[in-house]
Amino acid sequence: MIATAVLVPVVVAAVVLANVLGGPGDATDPDHAGHGPAAVDGSTPAEREDLPVLPVDVPAMTPEAEASCPALMGSLPFELAGETSRRVQSDTPNAYAWGDPPIVLVCGVDRPAGYVVGVSAMQINGVQWYVDTSDPGSTVWTTVDRPVYVEITLPAEVDSAPVTALTPEIAAALPYREPQPGP
Structure with missing residues (x-):
């Protein structure tokens, strides 16, 4: 039970680091594009135009x-x-x-x-x-x-x-x- 309590946080930390630092499946890697996390460009979603009904x-x-x-x-x-x-x-x-x-x-x-x-x-x-x-x-x-x-x-x-x-x-x-x- 103690091994599980230690192992789970270590695995979670490894996954977070892999996603932050890149590696196989990184969206910027052309050989693995589309298999990693989605790229975020920082733009806001489009809003309805401010036009009359x-x-x-x-x-x-x-x-x-x-x-x-x-x-x-x-x-x-x-x-x-x-x-x-x-x-x-x-x-x-x-x-x-x-x-x-x-x-x-x-x-x-x-x-x-x-x-x-x-x-x-x-x-x-x-x-x-x-x-x-x-x-x-x-x-x-x-x-x-x-x-x-x-x-x-x-x-x-x-x-x-x-x-x-x-x-x-x-x-x-x-x-x-x-x-x-x-x-």
Whole structure:
């Protein structure tokens, strides 16, 4: 019992010293990177930008949106394309935004006007999108192959990088569904 009381503090001290002084598994050792303790850079975590609450119009909650959207909304990143998330005001919890001018995602929107199955969609990482460029101030991307439509509105000066970055979350949270013809 005395040996255990002496041995445990010695082992703990050896582990602490190995982590402080480095050695095999040290994150700075390129042959063992990723196997040691995480590097700390001293920076503070990002905070929400000090932007006003953004009012976002959302359609009424449907049973499909109520069943599908929570999984997506819970997986969205705090930062997107270098922009920090911002608070939104909407009638449902299915809206999220980043930056100023805002990038806005709304889950459970209506089928996009102008969408024709098999003709007017583009695919990014396995998700099909209908892209509406009719407004000179913004580009609206809408998924067309998920159980609910998800819309991402980008300022006109922003390229498709935010859409590409969000595609894995959308694909993981919302299963594929054959695009539906109709109004």
